[in-house]
Amino acid sequence: MFVNHDDCPLEDLGGGVRRRILAHAGGLMQVEVHFDEGAVGPLHSHPHEQLTHVLSGEFEFTIGDETRVVRAGDTLYKRPNVVHGCVCRKAGVLLDTFTPQRQDFLGSR
Secondary structure (H helix, E strand, O other): OOOOHHHOOEEEEEOOEEEEEEEEEOOEEEEEEEEOOOOEEEEEOOOOEEEEEEEEEEEEEEEOOEEEEEEOOOEEEEOOOOOEEEEEEEEEEEEEEEEOOOHHHHOOO
């Protein structure tokens, strides 16, 4: 299966955050998340495993009880149901991979 980046709309989530749902099939989903400087990914948890790869920018991430600054090239792993969130320190883009798929992101698609 091929996914053309131009065919995936960039959704404005508000607060300086935009999301582009990329490939999703079977038990996997990949999502690009764009952050303006100062934008917040609020603390939350979900039952999905998640990998986050920092494509660009700089973020202060909290996963569980630990907070670190991450930059382009860094990758984070989030276990299911662990509270996590971030603050964007320099505008950037994250690439999130979920298993299973985030059905809540697909909505009426």
